[in-house]
Amino acid sequence: MEGKDKENITIVGAGLVGCLLACYLGKRGYKVTVYEKRADRRKASAGAGRSINLACSDRGWQALDHIGLGDVVRQEAIPMRGRMLHSQEEQLNFQPYGTGNQAIYSVSRGGLNSILMEHAENDFGVEFVFDMKCMDVDLETAKATFLHYGTKQEHHIQSDVILGADGAFSRVRGIMQRMDHFDYTQDYIESDYKELCIPAGADGNHVLDKEALHIWPRGKFMLIALPNPDGSFTCTLFMPYEGVPSFEQLNNPAEIEKYFKEVFPDAYRIMPSLKQDFEENPQASLVIIRCHPWNYKGKVCLIGDASHAIVPFYGQGMNSGFEDVYVLDQMIDKYEGDWNNILPAFTKLRKPDADAIADLALYNYRVMADSVNDPDFLLRKKLEHRIMELYPEKYKSLYSMVTFSHMRYSEAKRRGIAQDERFKKIISEHDVASMFKREEIDAFIHKNLDILIHS
Template sequence: MNKIAIIGAGLVGSLQAIYMARKGFEVSIYERRSDIRDAKLVAGRSINLALSDRGWKALKGAGISDEIEKIAIPMKGRMVHDVEGNQSFQPYGFDDQAIYSVSRGELNKQLLIKADEYPNVQFFFNQQVKDIDLNTNALKIQDLHTKEASEKAYDRIIGTDGAFSAVRLRLMKTDKFNFSQKYLEHGYKELHIPANADGTHKLDKHSLHIWPRGQFMLIALPNIDGSFTLTLFFPYDGEVSFNSLDTDEKVMDFFQKTFPDTLPLIPDLLKDYNENPTASLVTVRCSPWHYQDKICLMGDASHAIVPFYGQGMNSGFEDCTVFNDLFEQDDWEWDQVFSQFSAKRAPEADAISELALRNYVEMRDLTANEQWLLQKKIERKITT
């Protein structure tokens, strides 16, 4: 039996573990953080996610889609809020076509629970990968609690450890490995719209709400508890920016002038704004995604993208689908699986990355542009 180490127990790592376990491989998952199943989820640390058809396909293939449907809310279009508080709905498609809002933390929990059901899956939390011996394929690991160092060799290593991947860092020291990363001049901060007293949503729960304002915007995605996760995408520097809003008075004045209809919805605006971290937005590209028949990168470790196309998680989940479909070939070999996966997915991920960057302009600028709205209506009309 092939012994496989998966580095990173996030969304892609936990889903890939399920796929590998279902194929009978012995799977060890190493995660630098503590087990999120034991922790209360903390607001302010991640964007809500939009699950699309490609993501659902991967979840169905792993036999977990029914569980995820219970924590997902369908969003059938964008609800655009202008400065005067007027709202206009822009459907994503026809009839019941929708994307689904889901909490990153809750989704990750469900994937970990599912992976843990397999007897051939082991978890190792609070374990940091310090290095990889490419000759023996041995992980050099440090326990972050005890500081004890250890080393263990595996037949294959799959790096799903995010945009700042330790596995990718090791591959960057190999010959002909290409890598780039680029940060946006904008960051994001999470805010919170609580539920009504009766547990209902304060806004239409079947819409992705957008407040487009040119160089910045707010978006809100519904949660199953009646609340909304509200995210401010905003420049770091400039006349109107995170750095310029440095007092409570400036924050309140900015929201009063720019997003006036949100003020009654966010009772803890100042608390959220001051206490929740400002996070950066980075695009990562690299190639190839594999090293011989030993190591392969997936998800953000190989192709981190900005969140404006709603496809970061979906693209990572599609990695799992494509990777595992390659085992359906007759007489497959690991080097063949790794090389074909890298050759197929890298160009597709680059294309999605470009679309994500373009969609940021669309979301913050064009969703409030009358000519663009007319164009979209015509496109929907002629494709019926």
């Protein structure tokens, strides 16, 4: 289904999701214009220091491959085959993410954004307008008003459809909130985050295993590190914004140094610019946003973080936004380009999945914060891991269903909850810990396989 008579489509926001969406719609022949409030990152970011990365997994790759950009992005992506857990006693424990060659990939956020912009513009005829902040949208007529940062002049546009890909604090959503029957919730979690850095070693190579996502789990706070192609790692420190310990408490170089030396001793030794990074890099909050409906008739629709911002503990925010684009594209085919059908159907189909991944990401945050020291939880994970080792074809963990499949998030969540309940029951009825010690666990799993893997 090609762009019907070259309808005009306005996308608000040239972030990751807005740019991928622009590629998809441009490829279909729509006349696509993307308005972005910031400057053109391709000009502004040259040599602009910090390298920030994120994890791309199967849902993200599916959406990139479908438009022919997967291999371009893969060239700079680094596979992370598992999580490397660093204990406070400096013990390392590697846990593979999946089986065989399964991996999630560290990709540069800025690099990926630039690739998408470049291809949208050069291959798919998309026009980008920068320094233009969306101020208002008329939902009935798909007219919008933008303010140019430089000239301070207002710019009015008329479109056939407006798609709001303007992120967690979406202006388009803010305008939709004035509608009757628009549901909206915004929940901050108690943790904020800050990006830090582990630089390359003297030889230019990575100083930690580069094919792992490194995690220093410490209950209510946690440090993670993802590799970059230049030999460095981008680290993210998650910790409460107030209380003990908290960002509020770490307010001077001596406190920062003392805290890191004690809590993340092995990381501390390889973070020479820690105090400077800590001081210079912003502390940011983490928010969960849910709303409904995402669309106003066939005229305006939210997508990506604008419609469902989630916490980053499943590494699925961008991946789910990219999957939104993939699903919207299927709706265009299904409803033969009729936006009056496409947008309501997209909301209806996708909203339960967005809710499910929001719940799962929050669940993972609680797991990381509270369950790393819960013996029952660790035993359930050990049992699950052994089942996966013995029967990789028959059993898929919740993590695998979310990360390495295209199963609907809502279905993955349903199955994951059921699996967890089954494991809880088995562990309460049988002495599974002793079976591991006596090496009887494989026989037990084999005997109870039907119950254990039932989906």
